[in-house]
Amino acid sequence: MELKSLTYLIVGASFALYIGIAIWSRAHNTGDFYVAGKGVSPLANGMATAADWMSAASFISMAGLIAFLGYDGSVYLMGWTGGYVLLALLLAPYLRKFGKFTVPEFISERYYSKAARIVAVICLIFISFTYVAGQMRGVGIVFSRFLEVEITTGLLIGMGVVFIYAVLGGMKGITYTQVAQYCVLIFAYTVPAVFIAIQLTGNPLPQLAFGSEVANSGASLLDKLDNVVTSLGFTQYTSGTKSTIDVFCITLALMVGTAGLPHVIVRFFTVPKVRDARLSAGYALFFIAILYTTAPAVGAMSRYNLIQTIQPGAIGTVDGSLEYEDRPGWFRTWENTGLLHVDDKNHDGRIQYYNDANPAFMPTAESYGWQGNELAVDRDIMVLANPEIAHLPNWVIALVAAGGVAAALSTAAGLLLVISAAISHDLIKGIFAPNISDKAELLAGRIAAAVAILIAGYLGFDPPGWVAQVVAFAFGLAAASLFPAILLGIFFKRVNKEGAIAGMLTGLIFTYAYIEFFKGLFLKWAGAPWGINSAEHWLFGISPEGIGVIGMLLNFAVAISVSYLTAAPPERIQHMVENIRIPR
Amino acid sequence: MTPENRSAYWRSNLRLVGLCLLIWFICSYVFGILLVEQLNTMRIGGIKLGFWFAQQGSIYVFVALIFFYAWRMNKIDKKYDVHEE
Numbered sequence: 001m002e003l004k005s006l007t008y009l010i011v012g013a014s015f016a017l018y019i020g021i022a023i024w025s026r027a028h029n030t031g032d033f034y035v036a037g038k039g040v041s042p043l044a045n046g047m048a049t050a051a052d053w054m055s056a057a058s059f060i061s062m063a064g065l066i067a068f069l070g071y072d073g074s075v076y077l078m079g080w081t082g083g084y085v086l087l088a089l090l091l092a093p094y095l096r097k098f099g100k101f102t103v104p105e106f107i108s109e110r111y112y113s114k115a116a117r118i119v120a121v122i123c124l125i126f127i128s129f130t131y132v133a134g135q136m137r138g139v140g141i142v143f144s145r146f147l148e149v150e151i152t153t154g155l156l157i158g159m160g161v162v163f164i165y166a167v168l169g170g171m172k173g174i175t176y177t178q179v180a181q182y183c184v185l186i187f188a189y190t191v192p193a194v195f196i197a198i199q200l201t202g203n204p205l206p207q208l209a210f211g212s213e214v215a216n217s218g219a220s221l222l223d224k225l226d227n228v229v230t231s232l233g234f235t236q237y238t239s240g241t242k243s244t245i246d247v248f249c250i251t252l253a254l255m256v257g258t259a260g261l262p263h264v265i266v267r268f269f270t271v272p273k274v275r276d277a278r279l280s281a282g283y284a285l286f287f288i289a290i291l292y293t294t295a296p297a298v299g300a301m302s303r304y305n306l307i308q309t310i311q312p313g314a315i316g317t318v319d320g321s322l323e324y325e326d327r328p329g330w331f332r333t334w335e336n337t338g339l340l341h342v343d344d345k346n347h348d349g350r351i352q353y354y355n356d357a358n359p360a361f362m363p364t365a366e367s368y369g370w371q372g373n374e375l376a377v378d379r380d381i382m383v384l385a386n387p388e389i390a391h392l393p394n395w396v397i398a399l400v401a402a403g404g405v406a407a408a409l410s411t412a413a414g415l416l417l418v419i420s421a422a423i424s425h426d427l428i429k430g431i432f433a434p435n436i437s438d439k440a441e442l443l444a445g446r447i448a449a450a451v452a453i454l455i456a457g458y459l460g461f462d463p464p465g466w467v468a469q470v471v472a473f474a475f476g477l478a479a480a481s482l483f484p485a486i487l488l489g490i491f492f493k494r495v496n497k498e499g500a501i502a503g504m505l506t507g508l509i510f511t512y513a514y515i516e517f518f519k520g521l522f523l524k525w526a527g528a529p530w531g532i533n534s535a536e537h538w539l540f541g542i543s544p545e546g547i548g549v550i551g552m553l554l555n556f557a558v559a560i561s562v563s564y565l566t567a568a569p570p571e572r573i574q575h576m577v578e579n580i581r582i583p584r
Numbered sequence: 585m586t587p588e589n590r591s592a593y594w595r596s597n598l599r600l601v602g603l604c605l606l607i608w609f610i611c612s613y614v615f616g617i618l619l620v621e622q623l624n625t626m627r628i629g630g631i632k633l634g635f636w637f638a639q640q641g642s643i644y645v646f647v648a649l650i651f652f653y654a655w656r657m658n659k660i661d662k663k664y665d666v667h668e669e
Contacts, residue, residue, distance in 0.1 A: 582593065
């Protein structure tokens with residue numbers, strides 16, 4: 001069958017499956033809508049959490065990011081997995097024992113304050129919209145590349161599907177859809193990886209192929225890669241260019257941010273027991289780790305394949321570079337999308353790919369007759385073009401499209417649900433209309449979800465600058481505001497309303513201001529960014545991506561000192577804390 | 585549950601959490617970041633050890649840690665008779 005119709009068939013079938021599941025698992029009350037009736041098994045919740053967590057960025061972009069960053073890419077691998085340890089040990093079991101519906105609800109009750117709830121809702125909404133806009137964009141991109149429709153059309157289809165199952169099914173609907181989406185996305189990710197691993201090293205497990213010898217060469221994959229990238233003027237693949245403190249802080253900000261993301265935390269509200277919450281976090285990370293330990297292997301293998309294609313012979317010889325007319329079929333396909341671009345700067349009819357930003361390599365490049373790097377590669381290609389590079393059948397390519405869509409939709413649905421719960425449960429029921437009936441609240445939740453989808457779709461269609469700063473902004477805010485407030489709420493009885501609010505505001509404002517200053521978020525019209533975004537200008541050499549760590553430390557310091565300067569929390573709150581610390 | 589039992593239970597929980605977080609920190613921040621260059625002089629399965637911890641090993645340890653914590657906590661819950669039915 002032709003690739004396009006096959007893609008339509010597989011993506012269409014996956015949509016039919018998701019919608020079928022949504023109809024079967026409709027929400028009947030607010031308990032179903034917010035936390036799936038607290039009846040999800042730890043294993044199913046683990047899978048759903050994994051799909052919720054792994055976004056379009058994890059599926060499409062991460063391996064490519066690592067392929068070009070090498071060791072520096074480790075911040076994402078450790079950062080986006082290590083947070084689950086914090087979640088399992090420090091937050092999930094206690095929040096499950098608390099047994100309510102949302103994260104701001106915990107903050108509001110623990111700190112006996114509506115103001116704290118509003119601050120938490122504001123953080124949640126900023127974090128979640130920043131994140132969801134990227135997902136909607138991801139859906140649009142996958143559609144436009146594989147189904148050759150406009151990004152807008154792709155976006156509208158994606159919005160329609162999420163609308164059906166998030167609005168109808170609420171948490172219950174998205175949980176079981178996410179289980180199906182996890183299966184689709186992990187299959188779609190690992191199949192091409194296994195084939196490429198076999199072709200390159202003869203070892204079918206990508207995790208082992210990562211350290212294996214390249215077939216018939218006598219040298220290991222990473223050694224060969226180190227060798228070839230350094231002779232092209234790049235930094236060694238296995239060592240990085242970022243400073244140690246920056247790598248440390250970015251990793252920590254991503255880990256803590258992960259643990260503080262509301263859409264991840266609420267997943268642990270859906271299991272029946274405290275011990276299920278602990279176990280479920282283990283399953284979740286296990287399912288996530290399958291993709292996260294495959295990704296670095298995919299990154300290294302695809303970088304190696306790319307360089308082998310462009311540099312088939314010895315570096316510096318005329319015949320060493322690929323003749324433009326001889327480029328393979330997949331190269332032509334991706335050139336058409338604009339994601340691969342060749343510019344024959346020295347007019348020799350061949351492609352030269354090297355690091356022309358490295359002054360030390362300049363004389364060597366000139367002696368070869370090279371006049372600049374001629375190949376521009378979008379990092380997303382590394383995953384998307386993998387099946388074609390490995391000559392895999394068309395159904396695998398179609399499957400990768402379905403996997404990318406599944407990854408984006410599952411994350412989008414989870415985010416939209418926490419946004420709608422924050423509106424209907426925290427703002428409407430919690431603050432403006434406490435006497436609202438369960439039925440009316442469920443309706444409000446559905447309307448809020450529908451409105452959130454429209455806003456997310458709009459943000460995906462016309463992404464404002466701040467949407468691109470997911471890593472810095474969403475994770476930085478979660479690390480600096482929500483995570484410390486929840487952690488202190490469980491582990492420090494003495495922290496009171498005044499301390500928590502002051503701490504959250506400090507962390508929030510400091511982190512936001514730092515990112516605005518160096519990257520520009522909302523104040524671009526007023527001239528932001530004002531700072532020069534480079535290591536010598538950063539505070540302690542910490543980039544905006546890692547600054548959430550300082551925001552978090554400030555939050556802890558302010559929350560604790562203000563609490564000791566003001567009255568202790570009331571007796572009943574101290575009892576509540578005692579109570580959530582014990583499973584029964 | 586008596587207040588003594590309650591605080592003994594909480595202390596054993598904190599000890600376990602502390603131990604797990606120490607391992608969490610060592611396998612990622614120490615082995616994968618702070619000592620990466622020193623460890624890179626050794627190899628595991630054809631990969632430089634520090635690099636391996638940063639891109640593979642730490643993730644395996646994280647998964648094992650959560651299951652270990654869940655298993656140990658279930659035992660502590662039983663010991664103090666606070667386990668769920």
